[in-house]
Amino acid sequence: MSMKNSVSALMCYYNGEKPENLNLALESLVNQTQQPEEVILVRDGPVKDELSEVVASYSERFNNFKHILIENNSGHGKARERGLAECSFELVAICDSDDICHPERIETQRAIFFKDPKVSVVSSNLAEFKNSIDNIVSIKSLPENDADLKRLIKWKCPINQPSVMFRLHDVNSVGGYVHWYNNEDYYLWIRMAAKGFKFHNTPKPLVYFRTDENVFERRGGWKYFVSELKIQKLMLSAGLSNFGVFTVSVVVRFIVQVVLTNRLRMRFYEVFLREKGEISK
Incomplete structure (x- = not known):
């Protein structure tokens, strides 16, 4: 896959997310007919152990997995901005942690x-x-x-x-x-x-x-x-x-x-x- 058509999938989550929903969201990325070239998961502030366990179970299931940790809850908008700054590829797929x-x-x-x-x-x-x-x-x-x-x-x-993919440069x-x-x-x-x-x-x-x-x-x-x-x-x-x-x-x-x-x-x-x-x- 050429770099220009490679995809970064970006997902943010926080303490209020249900572990079962985050699990289903991440599993749906694992089950893609074409997996994204990288998955960037942003933790927005401290989270309960159950969420950390879900994330840990997926850390080895993607070819390129980045887990970005924000110390204090900053809100979804700022968490997404932080994640976009970490994206390596031109195409970015925005994914919600409960979809x-x-x-x-x-x-x-x-x-x-x-x-x-x-x-x-x-x-x-x-x-x-x-x-x-x-x-x-x-x-x-x-x-x-x-x-x-x-x-x-x-x-x-x-x-x-919730289903958007875009050219990051644009x-x-x-x-x-x-x-x-x-x-x-x-x-x-x-x-x-x-x-x-x-x-x-x-x-x-x-x-x-x-x-x-x-x-x-x-x-x-x-x-x-x-x-x-x-x-x-x-x-x-x-x-x-x-x-x-x-x-x-x-x-x-x-x-x-x-x-x-x-x-x-x-x-x-x-x-x-x-x-x-x-x-x-």
Whole structure:
């Protein structure tokens, strides 16, 4: 495998992660049809012994395994920044410590970069599950091609962060992930879109995303709404949106994120922003 198509898989974890979830996440990388050339695991602060035991059991199962230790919990954003600084290869696959990669994730996404050198960011649809991947409750889907993803950006985030793989140089060229409450990824894709970098989304879900009521709790409240409002203002000032879209988007976000209860918010996502479906394992 040439260096330019080699992949660094980056995963961060902290003390609040469940050992069984971290185990499944790491096992899904072991079981790839094409393993990443390196796996970088960032420990964000002290963790319980059970998590350390899971990590130790995988340290010899990858060809190139780096375990980065951060002494005090710094937050996921800073932990990810530290991990990106340790990546050796051009392609970086972001992996969450409570999600599960489809066995063909690395192979499928790597092939897209190999086929089209102009592509900078690749994500996939997500198979959302509760408790077990045998219980897929919905599919979070996005358009496939760059033009449609760019049109979508003024309405919502055009990339599924849990399944993203990108060219590290391109991401770094716009400043990488920059703190923006619960929207670091959205802010990054906006800056990359403004610079003309090419996006792609794979229709086949390549990540099983663990979901529950807490996921939708984090997508509500005044603080989250204000963060989203600032994002919409940014796109309006950058010419990526217009006043009509801005007004509709802000009104809908206020209703969903501030007015609705968490249960109703979850129902809104299920009815309007998700599809029913399943994928082969």
